[in-house]
Amino acid sequence: MTSKILIIGACGQIGSELTAKLRSEVGIDNVIASDISKSNLEVVNSGPFEIIDAKDFAAIKNNVVKHDVDTVYLMAAMLSATGEKYPEKAWDLNMTSLFNVLNLAKEKIIKKVFWPSSIAVFGSTTPKKNTPQYTIMEPTTVYGITKQVGERWCEYYFKNYGVDVRSVRYPGIISWKTLPGGGTTDYAIDIFHKAISEKHYNCFLKEDTELPMMFMDDAINATIGLMNAKSKDVQIRSSYNLAAISFTPKQLTECIKKYIPEFTLSSNPDFRQKIADSWPNSIDDTQARNDWNWQHKFDLDAIAKTMIEQLSKKLV
Ligand code: AKB
Numbered sequence: 660m661t662s663k664i665l666i667i668g669a670c671g672q673i674g675s676e677l678t679a680k681l682r683s684e685v686g687i688d689n690v691i692a693s694d695i696s697k698s699n700l701e702v703v704n705s706g707p708f709e710i711i712d713a714k715d716f717a718a719i720k721n722n723v724v725k726h727d728v729d730t731v732y733l734m735a736a737m738l739s740a741t742g743e744k745y746p747e748k749a750w751d752l753n754m755t756s757l758f759n760v761l762n763l764a765k766e767k768i769i770k771k772v773f774w775p776s777s778i779a780v781f782g783s784t785t786p787k788k789n790t791p792q793y794t795i796m797e798p799t800t801v802y803g804i805t806k807q808v809g810e811r812w813c814e815y816y817f818k819n820y821g822v823d824v825r826s827v828r829y830p831g832i833i834s835w836k837t838l839p840g841g842g843t844t845d846y847a848i849d850i851f852h853k854a855i856s857e858k859h860y861n862c863f864l865k866e867d868t869e870l871p872m873m874f875m876d877d878a879i880n881a882t883i884g885l886m887n888a889k890s891k892d893v894q895i896r897s898s899y900n901l902a903a904i905s906f907t908p909k910q911l912t913e914c915i916k917k918y919i920p921e922f923t924l925s926s927n928p929d930f931r932q933k934i935a936d937s938w939p940n941s942i943d944d945t946q947a948r949n950d951w952n953w954q955h956k957f958d959l960d961a962i963a964k965t966m967i968e969q970l971s972k973k974l975v
Contacts, residue, residue: 668735741841779803834875
């Protein structure tokens with residue numbers, strides 16, 4: 660029997676591209692997209708779509724039963740920067756939605772769960788270079804706290820209730836199709852939009868702030884690769900470190916200048932600088948590479964080239 664998939668938060672930056680990729684791989688009717696509103700018409704109009712509030716257990720359960728779903732990707736979350744403005748809302752959304760999905764799996768109503776964690780689980784006491792899989796984790800943002808606690812719950816549900824839950828710690832994800840919202844790494848997308856439209860970008864981070872990043876296509880491949888891995892190969896049930904490249908706003912600017920020579924960068928750090936300063940510069944993801952053969956494809960130059968080509972077509 661074909662597996663039926665529900666994506667919660669399908670209109671967002673990662674959810675929208677995950678929906679498109681899964682629909683192309685397993686068939687349009689086997690992927691039910693859902694979100695709290697119809698904010699992305701491409702997602703809404705490209706296959707089955709339901710309005711679901713990720714905090715509403717009954718709504719998720721009813722749709723799982725209605726569509727005979729066995730696998731849920733929970734992509735709804737409040738990210739780091741917005742979470743600092745609305746700490747209680749971030750806690751409520753990020754934790755309630757996770758429990759809703761884990762409990763459906765515990766009750767054997769669904770079989771498999773994907774839930775993204777983030778580099779935000781790390782804090783200023785974590786080693787910054789090549790941050791290991793297992794290390795000090797003292798996150799300083801509400802978002803990071805929800806992701807760290809969420810990881811503990813995922814492992815707990817796996818060990819105590821046999822829930823097949825899988826997770827990666829996403830770095831900043833760079834994409835051109837759907838805008839991100841409320842993250843600290845969002846500058847690495849804004850910069851391309853402004854490079855094309857204004858030839859100048861005023862960055863909210865200092866120009867030497869180095870953060871781990873990844874192109875969307877790699878992030879989607881990692882997500883689906885982990886979900887397709889044999890259960891015995893998924894040795895980590897909290898969340899896997901996942902890495903591609905690291906760069907600073909200055910290094911990204913140098914790369915963009917190869918394509919847009921007149922582009923300039925200025926910097927006016929705001930509250931997001933403190934968040935970025937608490938995160939790693941680079942990540943050691945050896946275990947993901949060994950356990951389920953994770954490999955990234957896009958380096959900085961390939962990302963810049965693709966972003967500029969695609970956005971130039973889209974923004975005209
Ligand atoms: C954010 O900046 O909050 C996210 C993340 C790194 O999880 N992109």
